[in-house]
Amino acid sequence: MTQQRKAVALISGGLDSMLAAKTVMEQGIHVEGINFFTGFCVEGHTHAIRDKDRAKPKRNNALWVAEQLGIKLHIVDVIEEYKKVLINPKHGYGAHLNPCLDCKIFMVNRAKQWLAENQFDFIITGEVIGQRPMSQRKNTMPIIAKQSGADDLLLRPLCAKNLPETLPEREGWIDRDKLHDITGRSRKPQMAMAAQFGIDDYSQPAGGCCFLVDKNYTAKLVDLWQAQGSKDYELDDVMLLKVGRHIRPAAHFKLIVAREEGEGRFLQGYKKEYTSLLATSHNGPLVLLDGEASAEDLFLAAQITARFGQGREAEHVDVAITDKDGLERVVTVTPIPKAQFPKEWYI
Amino acid sequence: MTQHTLNTRRLLCPLPVIRTQDKVKSLQPGDVLEVVGTDPGIMQDIPAWCRINGHKVLDSHSADHEYVIVLEVGA
Numbered sequence: 001m002t003q004q005r006k007a008v009a010l011i012s013g014g015l016d017s018m019l020a021a022k023t024v025m026e027q028g029i030h031v032e033g034i035n036f037f038t039g040f041c042v043e044g045h046t047h048a049i050r051d052k053d054r055a056k057p058k059r060n061n062a063l064w065v066a067e068q069l070g071i072k073l074h075i076v077d078v079i080e081e082y083k084k085v086l087i088n089p090k091h092g093y094g095a096h097l098n099p100c101l102d103c104k105i106f107m108v109n110r111a112k113q114w115l116a117e118n119q120f121d122f123i124i125t126g127e128v129i130g131q132r133p134m135s136q137r138k139n140t141m142p143i144i145a146k147q148s149g150a151d152d153l154l155l156r157p158l159c160a161k162n163l164p165e166t167l168p169e170r171e172g173w174i175d176r177d178k179l180h181d182i183t184g185r186s187r188k189p190q191m192a193m194a195a196q197f198g199i200d201d202y203s204q205p206a207g208g209c210c211f212l213v214d215k216n217y218t219a220k221l222v223d224l225w226q227a228q229g230s231k232d233y234e235l236d237d238v239m240l241l242k243v244g245r246h247i248r249p250a251a252h253f254k255l256i257v258a259r260e261e262g263e264g265r266f267l268q269g270y271k272k273e274y275t276s277l278l279a280t281s282h283n284g285p286l287v288l289l290d291g292e293a294s295a296e297d298l299f300l301a302a303q304i305t306a307r308f309g310q311g312r313e314a315e316h317v318d319v320a321i322t323d324k325d326g327l328e329r330v331v332t333v334t335p336i337p338k339a340q341f342p343k344e345w346y347i
Numbered sequence: 348m349t350q351h352t353l354n355t356r357r358l359l360c361p362l363p364v365i366r367t368q369d370k371v372k373s374l375q376p377g378d379v380l381e382v383v384g385t386d387p388g389i390m391q392d393i394p395a396w397c398r399i400n401g402h403k404v405l406d407s408h409s410a411d412h413e414y415v416i417v418l419e420v421g422a
């Protein structure tokens with residue numbers, strides 16, 4: 001009896017990785033999925049916090065894809081390991097802070113480790129030559145294969161015919177003729193293939209798979225790095241950058257202002273790590289203060305807090321300032337006038 | 348059969364799923380795990396993860412912005 005060959009597929013939740021896995025499954029290979037959580041994935045997170053997003057159906061696309069394909073999915077937390085990829089990418093960043101090429105190399109390398117630990121035979125990705133300007137070009141394909149250490153264990157079923165033969169093809173586990181030769185940015189071949197497989201519901205992420213391609217998000221990350229004087233971060237930082245308005249009135253502190261109740265509840269969870277402010281005489285948002293603030297700074301923070309609540313036109317607003325130990329004091333302030341609140345404070 | 352609980356409060360998806368996955372690895376078939384969290388996403392994601400991996404959701408409910416999934420570890 002011939003040995004059942006096994007492949008691990010990098011599943012992002014998008015259509016391409018789904019089609020790549022499906023193509024290989026059709027050839028009788030046992031496929032399981034792997035999905036890496038870097039902390040910046042658009043998945044889940046984004047929708048969970050804001051009330052207005054709660055009505056929208058929420059699903060984790062990678063889990064959904066795995067379920068559609070009928071395969072197992074292993075989600076791996078790579079938050080810590082990913083730091084060195086993002087902080088110091090050998091191949092640099094894309095349009096924003098996206099280190100796509102290093103990211104791909106890292107993920108394929110991690111998949112290769114998984115392969116060895118789980119006695120699987122080869123790796124599948126949904127990469128397509130020419131699909132993305134930074135990481136999916138003809139000349140980056142061999143770089144990813146080589147620098148990840150995966151070499152010819154890495155099969156890209158969607159564009160394999162345009163690439164050198166890989167081990168699974170050479171060994172006859174996979175029939176090269178049944179692989180594809182897609183190139184370029186057009187999505188038509190993938191859509192046709194989806195229709196052929198009877199797949200009609202799939203997610204089409206616009207820019208990429210993560211927040212690192214988002215202009216507003218990365219501006220906040222750059223600000224964070226500047227403020228702390230080093231390119232480092234913790235998971236909590238990464239999460240908080242997705243929430244609220246971020247306002248920096250001075251280099252040494254910033255404020256995170258909840259935009260609505262859902263965000264307020266989320267920020268509540270951080271009251272032991274940050275000083276927080278909340279108007280008590282009027283309704284208003286919860287505000288967290290990140291940094292070291294003097295008494296003057298706190299007063300300014302209270303004035304800003306007052307400006308975002310229903311007391312914005314009032315002469316006096318009472319604002320409770322609570323420190324990390326839960327010690328609370330109330331100050332009475334006049335909301336900061338618009339003229340004294342420069343737009344540049346918004347990050 | 349033993350009962351276990353897992354606190355995923357404050358974590359956002361997919362972290363509660365990852366923590367559940369890692370916890371289940373240390374359990375035996377038939378064991379029951381109660382996952383508590385604050386991200387409503389777990390109401391979809393953990394059952395989806397259970398379906399894929401052959402575990403059974405025994406109960407799910409929510410109150411006061413907390414979400415609870417009770418699952419039985421499959422074979």
Ligand code: SF4
Nearest residue numbers: 099100103208209210
């Ligand atoms: S978009 Fe983000 S997750 Fe996707 S390859 Fe680029 S850096 Fe990695």
